[in-house]
Amino acid sequence: MHYSSILPDVIKVADAASEKVLHIYESNFKVEYKEDQSPITAADIASHEVIVQGLRSISRDIPILSEEGKSIPWEERRHWHRFWLIDPIDGTKDFTQRTGEFTVNIALIENGEPVMGVVTAPALKEAYWGVVGEGAYKRDRTGKVHRVRVAEPKEAKRVVASKNHLNEETRQFIDTLGDHELVQAGSSLKFCRIAEGHADIYPRLGPTCEWDTAAAHAVLLAAGGRIETLEGEPLKYGKENVLNPFFVAAGSWYF
Incomplete structure (x- = not known):
């Protein structure tokens, strides 16, 4: 096609x-x-x-x-x-x-x-x-x-996060990144902010479903970014269980 x-x-x-x-x-x-x-x-x-x-x-x-x-x-x-x-x-x-x-x-x-x-x-x-x-x-x-196109990150990472879903696991992950700036965004716009170079990384250590991520995932891939699970596997679609595992979205520099 x-x-x-x-x-x-x-x-x-x-x-x-x-x-x-x-x-x-x-x-x-x-x-x-x-x-x-x-x-x-x-x-x-x-x-x-x-x-x-x-x-x-x-x-x-x-x-x-x-x-x-x-x-x-x-x-x-x-x-x-x-x-x-x-x-x-x-x-x-x-x-x-x-x-x-x-x-x-x-x-x-x-x-x-x-x-x-x-x-x-x-x-x-x-x-x-x-x-x-x-x-x-x-x-x-x-x-x-x-x-x-995704940006090459500077020393301080611009971490995109959700006001509604910023849990303790996510905070702990963000702390491991060192110097960072929080960029607030809602819905799938978090991926799009990375795709357009306005943010560098989006960790999601909370529940999402396949339909929450798929469209923006494609946009991010097309812009030179990636999404991987915490085990380093690509996020897959069409599973029996439509829940996504925890993941990190970023430019290719992170992976």
Whole structure:
């Protein structure tokens, strides 16, 4: 498959979902809670529906796994060599707290690896995308598109962290890095900040699911970065258990 040939259409799908999300974000929306007590809003559902419809118009042969449609049995998923992996809204807490740092994420997975990803930040009016091996790009709030690349770190590492998930294990890991500066970011924007050279490393020693990381993982790979588990293994997708192991995202200098 020539990923670059379908990338513009995937960006259009993400933009359409972002418009729906932003309309609800700017309204007086209600917050409900799933069985695991994670928040969900009408924006999650609306984004899911727009993305699924849009991706099916691109290719009806590629199956779709979404956070809001995750009840597909393993016996079916285990045969997927290529599939779309989407998070209609990553950072729902950022959405409900109105920080603006939530994202819409679409990834294409092939043989367990992210090969293409699109990440939009509707409230910030930013978007990132990339095809692994072909480069990563950012569209800023003015609409200008430019290529992005991970930075070579200076002596003091810029460590990107989450205000909602900065636990003690993560703090201890950060302390091992020596001189550092904390860079706050929400949702999958943490990976994108590294991809565009505004941060150097993101340790995640807490729970995430495959759809939380896949799209931005592809962008980071396309920008020259990497993600590895604490055991030095690449982060894989399409597992029976959709939980990710703990990992570190950074430019290639770290690994």
